[in-house]
Amino acid sequence: MSAYLWTVILLLASCAGSLSAQSRIFISVRMGSSAVLPCHWRNITSTQSATHSPHVEWRTFAETVFERRGEELYQGEGYEDRVDVPEDNLLKGDCSLELKNVRPEDAGVYESFLLVRRTKRSLRSKRVFLQSVELSVDDAPEESHSENKAAACSAGTIQTSSWITAIFLLFFLLFTSFHLSVDHHLDVVERLAQS
Incomplete structure (x- = not known):
């Protein structure tokens, strides 16, 4: 036995x-400072073609916070001019979300996804989960x-x-x-x- x-x-x-x-991943930052929510996509999937710009999305449970595909980007309501995944970093496999001027209401769970076309001719994409980050904001x-x-x-x-x-x-x-x-x-x- x-x-x-x-x-x-x-x-x-x-x-x-x-x-x-x-x-x-758990991250704690002070109110008013900047935070980097880590994310890497190169080791997650090999289905993304090197000739296409990666399409990354960051979400909370309630909304889309940020989305980038090449030069096109979307910043969610309340996150305008405060969030970014620099295109140069994204092309190198770093999809970390940079969040400036952190507010108490920014606290919560953020998830990142890589959107990959199912086939070359398909217009539909599938989401590949990358990372979950819980952000807490300290106002002490x-x-x-x-x-x-x-x-x-x-x-x-x-x-x-x-x-x-x-x-x-x-x-x-x-x-x-x-x-x-x-x-x-x-x-x-x-x-x-x-x-």
């Missing part, structure tokens, strides 16, 4: 590593800013470790249940063989 338990523990450790690689004075940032980092770590713990417990319960079921069936077979 101990060999099975170690196998499960190793499997869970590898799953936990892959989960943390895909987790949401300078001296308490570092304390709040440390607390936010700690909270993010706790949230990630809670997911890992929950997944570990789920796998452990499933493994234990399976193992008990097998033991029960072996006991029944052994009793039948003896009678």
Whole structure:
């Protein structure tokens, strides 16, 4: 049984590593400052042709914040003249959103997508998810800013470790249940063989 338990523990450790690689990025900035919401598209998909300008979109749950395809761009309501993904950066695979003069109402979850045409002749595009970033805006004075940032980092770590713990417990319960079921069936077979 101990060999099975170690196998499960190793499997869970590898799953936990892959989960943390895909987790949401947490960023905290002071009100009035600038923020860069990180995003890279080159390693995500190879379907984008090098001859076409990438088409990137940044959204919150409620609205489109920013969209760029070549020189054409769209800045969402309330974000005018405050957001950009520079075209030069985008061509190099960096689709990070630059947000200037951050306001308290900017706090929330932002998601980035690469819009890719399904075929050469198709007018329809499919969305390829790139990154999720949660932005928090700190409007506290300078001296308490570092304390709040440390607390936010700690909270993010706790949230990630809670997911890992929950997944570990789920796998452990499933493994234990399976193992008990097998033991029960072996006991029944052994009793039948003896009678």
